[in-house]
Amino acid sequence: MKIALLGYGKMGKAIEEIALLRGHQIVIKTSDEDGYDITQADVAIDFSVPKAAFFNIAKCLKHGVPVISGTTGWLDNYENIVSICKEENGAFIYASNFSLGVNIFFELNKNLAKIMSQLKQYNVSIEEIHHTQKLDAPSGTAITLAEGIISEHSEYSKWLLNESKEKAIPINAKRIDSVPGTHIIDYSSITDSIQLTHTAHNRQGFALGAIIAAEWILDKKGIFTMKDVLNIG
Numbered sequence: 605m606k607i608a609l610l611g612y613g614k615m616g617k618a619i620e621e622i623a624l625l626r627g628h629q630i631v632i633k634t635s636d637e638d639g640y641d642i643t644q645a646d647v648a649i650d651f652s653v654p655k656a657a658f659f660n661i662a663k664c665l666k667h668g669v670p671v672i673s674g675t676t677g678w679l680d681n682y683e684n685i686v687s688i689c690k691e692e693n694g695a696f697i698y699a700s701n702f703s704l705g706v707n708i709f710f711e712l713n714k715n716l717a718k719i720m721s722q723l724k725q726y727n728v729s730i731e732e733i734h735h736t737q738k739l740d741a742p743s744g745t746a747i748t749l750a751e752g753i754i755s756e757h758s759e760y761s762k763w764l765l766n767e768s769k770e771k772a773i774p775i776n777a778k779r780i781d782s783v784p785g786t787h788i789i790d791y792s793s794i795t796d797s798i799q800l801t802h803t804a805h806n807r808q809g810f811a812l813g814a815i816i817a818a819e820w821i822l823d824k825k826g827i828f829t830m831k832d833v834l835n836i837g
């Protein structure tokens with residue numbers, strides 16, 4: 605398939621490498637919002653920056669090009685994209701994390717939260733560690749994890765960045781060197797702790813997941829998630 609890479613930074617380059625190995629063609633690679641004809645592409649993959657994602661995704665949908673977005677930090681505009689996608693009868697997937705491992709981790713997180721909801725002596729917290737170039741905090745993945753806990757655990761109704769308060773899940777964001785992405789969920793009581801950890805060793809898992817999503821969406825119309833693509837959970 606002919607792929608447009610909207611955002612040609614660390615992730616754009618990782619996706620290009622795997623896409624070529626899978627026999628795809630990269631017809632557009634850009635770090636700008638203009639200067640290309642998106643209709644050349646069968647599918648677009650947006651891994652850009654928070655302030656550019658809405659424009660990039662809307663442009664694809666308005667030109668009838670299915671779009672995958674992994675950009676984080678733009679979700680205040682998610683419902684607007686849903687409306688545009690419906691109006692244009694388009695196809696769209698956003699995932700805070702495209703790796704298979706993290707999508708399994710999302711399911712484990714919800715299952716654990718369901719159990720822990722009955723055990724009030726444990727307090728939950730989330731830690732996320734990323735490279736120092738990351739623009740947003742907390743990570744999109746940490747937000748998805750917090751939302752997963754909130755959906756299953758009766759004690760929590762929101763999350764807070766680097767702050768503890770009753771009913772809120774603290775998300776502690778750390779920025780260290782070139783860490784690709786580590787997420788830790790911790791339930792602690794006076795007597796012990798239970799932790800679930802996902803550690804990305806590199807960006808290949810994110811990139812492969814995004815390409816699998818792009819291959820999957822080609823003949824679809826609608827708004828989907830990685831759960832639809834991977835058929836897990």
Ligand SMILES: NC(=O)C1=CN([C@@H]2O[C@H](COP(=O)(O)OP(=O)(O)OC[C@H]3O[C@@H](n4cnc5c(N)ncnc54)[C@H](OP(=O)(O)O)[C@@H]3O)[C@@H](O)[C@H]2O)C=CC1
Pocket residue numbers: 610611612613614615616634635636637651652653654656660673674675676677699700701702703810
């Ligand atoms: N969902 C997932 O699985 C994952 C999501 N991510 C997310 O993906 C995004 C990109 O990550 P990463 O590749 O590491 O970041 P990088 O900073 O390496 O790359 C982002 C690229 O986007 C470019 N850019 C800036 N403005 C625009 C625009 N208007 N249109 C298109 N591109 C633009 C930047 O160009 P310039 O440098 O010139 O400004 C840069 O090349 C982040 O939001 C990150 O959180 C990352 C990994 C996995």
Ligand SMILES: O=C(O)C1=N[C@H](C(=O)O)C[C@H](O)C1
Pocket residue numbers: 676700701734738739742743744745746784785786
């Ligand atoms: O910016 C990154 O690098 C990553 N961003 C995503 C996020 O915000 O969750 C996914 C992954 O953790 C890497």
